[in-house]
Amino acid sequence: MSQSKSDRGSETRELILVTAERLFAEHGVEAVSNRQVSEAAGQSNNFAVGYHFGSKEELVVAIVRRHSESVERRRTEMLAEIAGSPDLRDWMSCLVRPATEHLASLGIPSWYARFIAQVTTHPALRERVRKESFTSRSMQQAHEGMFRLIPRLPEDVRQERNDMGRMLVVHMCAERERALHEGTAPPHSTWESTTDSLVDALVGLWLAPVTARR
Structure with missing residues (x-):
């Protein structure tokens, strides 16, 4: 037929x-x-x-949306499992694990982590992609749970650390994907270990003291 x-x-x-x-x-x-x-x-x-x-911009957005459904579904399921958790690591995992599990599901080689690293630093596309990838309802819920468990921070510090955390996850995932593709990843390194390392780093980032500013 x-x-x-x-x-x-x-x-x-x-x-x-x-x-x-x-x-x-x-x-x-x-x-x-x-x-x-x-x-x-x-x-x-x-x-x-x-x-x-x-247009090229709409093509980029379509690529993001092609992957976002899987990530959203995973995060929504995680949020239901950890509802009310007093453990900051649980909420940090909600920010990281849905993306790393999705990347792991793509097999080797995959390209999405490196694609996201490229478009989130593109002057004309970064804001559109940020809204598509980082402002979903599930992401907002994960942040709300996280902010209940960290010390109150000045708004500019909170925004700065939010940007730091996002860049850390995006670019470390891109490096991990590249190493897997090139065969240079350490023998016992996995997406699971990458997730744990990112969660460790994010917990430290958000709990770090704030230097007094003039």
Whole structure:
């Protein structure tokens, strides 16, 4: 039975998403044109990206959304399991583990962690991607639980540490993914051990004393 036009369109969209994620992860968003994505995805129409997604920004957002459902589901399940927990590590795990478990599920090689590291430092895309990836309801709930267990901090310090924590998770996951791809990860290093190390670091970050500021 021949494929319907809708089925072919869905397959083409998926192929473009997977190809763009890899190219953006390897080379950065600015270095890769929509035409290059279309060609690498085996599309004879060089305007396939524009036809299916409109713009490069919408393509980037579509890649994020392709992964976010799995991460959201995992975090929502974790939140239900730890409701009311007095252990700060539980809440930090809710910020980290859903993402690292999703990355582990992608197998080797995967590209998403390096893709996120690229787009969250892109001047024109970083805010859009931050809103897509880091402001979901489950993420807000995890932060609310966390903030109940840490000392009250000045708002500017809290924002600064929030940014530090986000960058730590994003870029350490990207480094872990790269090491797995290149075969340079330590023999006993796993996504689980990476998660534990990130949680340790985040607990220390949020409980660190604040130097008096003028």
